[in-house]
Amino acid sequence: MSPASLLQTRGLRKHYPLRGGVLRRAQAWVRAVDDVSFDVKPGETLGIVGESGCGKSTLARLILRLVEPDAGGVWFDGEDVLRVLPGRMKRLRRDMQLVFQDPYASLNPRLTIEDAVAFSLLVHGAGRADARDRARALLGRVGLDPHLYGRRYPHELSGGQRQRVNIARALVLDPKLLVLDEPVSALDKSVQAQVLNLLLELKADRELTYVFISHDLNVIEYVSDRVLVMYLGQVVESGTADALAESPKHPYTQALFAAAPSMDPDRRMERPPIAGDPPNPIDPPSGCRFRTRCAFAMPQCADAVPPPVAVGAGHDVACYLYGAATAVTA
Amino acid sequence: MSVIALPQELSTVAGAPRSYWRTVAWRLARERATLTAGTLLLLIALSAVLAPWIAPHDPSAGAIRLRLAPVGTPSHLLGTDEQGRDMLSRLLWGGRMTLVAGLTPVVVAFLMGTLLGVIAGYTGGLANTLVMRTMDVFYAFPAVLLAIAISGALGPGLPNTLISLSIVFVPRVVRVAESATVQVKGLEYVAAAKASGASVWQILRYHLLANVLGPVLVFASTQVSLSIILAAGLSFLGLGVTPPAAEWGLMLNTLRQSIYVNAVVPALPGLAIFVTSMAFNLVSDGLRDAMEIRA
Numbered sequence: 219m220s221p222a223s224l225l226q227t228r229g230l231r232k233h234y235p236l237r238g239g240v241l242r243r244a245q246a247w248v249r250a251v252d253d254v255s256f257d258v259k260p261g262e263t264l265g266i267v268g269e270s271g272c273g274k275s276t277l278a279r280l281i282l283r284l285v286e287p288d289a290g291g292v293w294f295d296g297e298d299v300l301r302v303l304p305g306r307m308k309r310l311r312r313d314m315q316l317v318f319q320d321p322y323a324s325l326n327p328r329l330t331i332e333d334a335v336a337f338s339l340l341v342h343g344a345g346r347a348d349a350r351d352r353a354r355a356l357l358g359r360v361g362l363d364p365h366l367y368g369r370r371y372p373h374e375l376s377g378g379q380r381q382r383v384n385i386a387r388a389l390v391l392d393p394k395l396l397v398l399d400e401p402v403s404a405l406d407k408s409v410q411a412q413v414l415n416l417l418l419e420l421k422a423d424r425e426l427t428y429v430f431i432s433h434d435l436n437v438i439e440y441v442s443d444r445v446l447v448m449y450l451g452q453v454v455e456s457g458t459a460d461a462l463a464e465s466p467k468h469p470y471t472q473a474l475f476a477a478a479p480s481m482d483p484d485r486r487m488e489r490p491p492i493a494g495d496p497p498n499p500i501d502p503p504s505g506c507r508f509r510t511r512c513a514f515a516m517p518q519c520a521d522a523v524p525p526p527v528a529v530g531a532g533h534d535v536a537c538y539l540y541g542a543a544t545a546v547t548a
Numbered sequence: 549m550s551v552i553a554l555p556q557e558l559s560t561v562a563g564a565p566r567s568y569w570r571t572v573a574w575r576l577a578r579e580r581a582t583l584t585a586g587t588l589l590l591l592i593a594l595s596a597v598l599a600p601w602i603a604p605h606d607p608s609a610g611a612i613r614l615r616l617a618p619v620g621t622p623s624h625l626l627g628t629d630e631q632g633r634d635m636l637s638r639l640l641w642g643g644r645m646t647l648v649a650g651l652t653p654v655v656v657a658f659l660m661g662t663l664l665g666v667i668a669g670y671t672g673g674l675a676n677t678l679v680m681r682t683m684d685v686f687y688a689f690p691a692v693l694l695a696i697a698i699s700g701a702l703g704p705g706l707p708n709t710l711i712s713l714s715i716v717f718v719p720r721v722v723r724v725a726e727s728a729t730v731q732v733k734g735l736e737y738v739a740a741a742k743a744s745g746a747s748v749w750q751i752l753r754y755h756l757l758a759n760v761l762g763p764v765l766v767f768a769s770t771q772v773s774l775s776i777i778l779a780a781g782l783s784f785l786g787l788g789v790t791p792p793a794a795e796w797g798l799m800l801n802t803l804r805q806s807i808y809v810n811a812v813v814p815a816l817p818g819l820a821i822f823v824t825s826m827a828f829n830l831v832s833d834g835l836r837d838a839m840e841i842r843a
Contacts, residue, residue, distance in 0.1 A: 308745040320736055329754070329758075330760055332831065341744055
């Protein structure tokens with residue numbers, strides 16, 4: 219795989235069985251992630267945006283191999299993550315870390331926050347005193363005075379403070395890639411801004427690469443260089459953040475932008491945002507999964523999943539409306 | 549007025565963070581009911597341990613002429629039983645048996661049940677189904693019936709009582725441990741530990757057990773009083789401790805025909821059982837409140 223990318227995924231797929239009956243056979247499959255491919259270059263921030271339940275969190279876990287995919291592959295720094303030996307995997311884990319969404323469930327209530335941060339270092343063989351010192355230094359870096367907070371338990375901290383601890387825990391191993399799974403969704407707007415700015419600072423300081431997952435288009439626009447729009451486990455559009463904001467192509471992306479609150483009255487769109495809930499991922503519509511809610515649905519849409527089509531430099535869209543352009547290999 | 553007292557107040561609210569177990573101890577220390585019950589338990593345990601030295605008489609030496617002496621008889625403070633044996637001595641000695649029969653099965657169940665439950669909960673899949681369905685078989689029987697059936701099959705005697713009661717309590721602990729494990733396993737901090745490359749053992753040790761042992765311990769402590777009553781019940785039925793050993797349930801059984809002659813003396817072992825199991829219940833209630841984690 220080309221070394222220009224820090225992270226590559228090809229055809230990632232994860233279907234979860236819904237078991238039932240006496241024999242607990244799979245009765246149906248939830249298509250959480252279906253055929254997702256993308257590249258992340260060193261130093262860039264890839265935003266992944268989509269509604270709840272579109273497979274964003276599963277994708278995050280697939281990238282970090284917390285969940286084994288059914289098909290497809292993940293390459294980190296040119297290395298096939300799914301086929302490395304366990305010892306090498308443990309080493310790889312230092313380079314790719316995850317920040318979780320829920321600041322409450324993501325910290326062990328029985329560990330002080332400095333122990334929570336130091337734990338990863340202990341796992342990788344650091345001495346106790348050394349691990350603690352490095353954890354405390356990092357807590358200071360994310361804005362938590364280690365003298366005041368180091369020996370505290372998670373329940374003594376606010377949501378924003380806990381999220382800072384989560385970030386410190388993810389950074390303590392000095393990773394190259396940070397996957398952020400809705401890192402600010404559970405926080406108040408004002409705290410969101412603080413945490414986002416902390417993340418941007420840290421990225422510049424430590425030359426990090428981010429995969430930033432969120433359902434909040436404003437947040438995604440703020441932090442991302444490139445954006446991937448997901449719908450029901452599939453990528454419907456990808457491009458630079460500017461290109462997507464200027465001229466979203468896929469009807470779903472357009473609807474997302476129309477639904478996002480904007481401070482600028484000139485940017486309001488005439489088209490109504492989409493109505494209703496996304497279809498059940500257990501039995502998604504045939505062909506283009508968005509067609510049931512799409513204002514432009516054509517008979518062709520029901521036949522097959524539209525392949526990604528290049529509509530600009532690095533701007534792909536999976537929609538038959540743009541079928542005339544040259545098709546990119548799927 | 550109270551402004552001056554504020555710094556002291558602050559030290560309890562925001563002061564030096566303490567370890568989890570010190571917090572628990574601190575909370576326990578301010579529960580009056582728990583403290584009283586705990587002190588009572590300590591006294592009961594102490595008197596049972598010290599029985600050989602503090603009992604005024606030999607618990608199995610009877611005096612045919614002094615049968616069913618009332619409470620307050622000189623040299624027999626709590627009277628004598630139907631064979632003229634000193635009740636106080638027998639109650640002290642009986643406490644040993646009853647506490648052993650009450651605590652041992654719960655301790656065994658706590659250890660085995662936690663082990664099985666955590667394994668079943670953490671591995672999931674077939675191992676979970678296998679363990680949990682087997683436990684369900686035991687769970688299907690009422691506790692008393694199961695204890696009687698197993699004791700009946702094994703025969704009377706203290707060791708068999710302990711075995712049968714352990715079998716009664718293991719499935720209950722397994723259930724609690726399993727559900728706590730499944731719940732904790734799904735939390736994000738376990739995923740975070742995996743993401744940092746922690747081994748299964750490290751995850752179990754630092755993240756799972758630390759959060760599972762608390763609830764299981766609290767549950768096990770609620771079972772002690774039940775175990776005491778079941779053990780006493782088995783002795784009462786002649787399936788537990790055998791005469792002439794002193795055990796509260798057994799004493800209740802042998803004294804029961806004498807209730808029309810002297811109503812107070814036969815009630816004493818029952819009272820002892822009641823007070824002890826009540827004290828265990830109160831302590832476990834206090835423990836549950838004190839060990840609650842504020843998330």
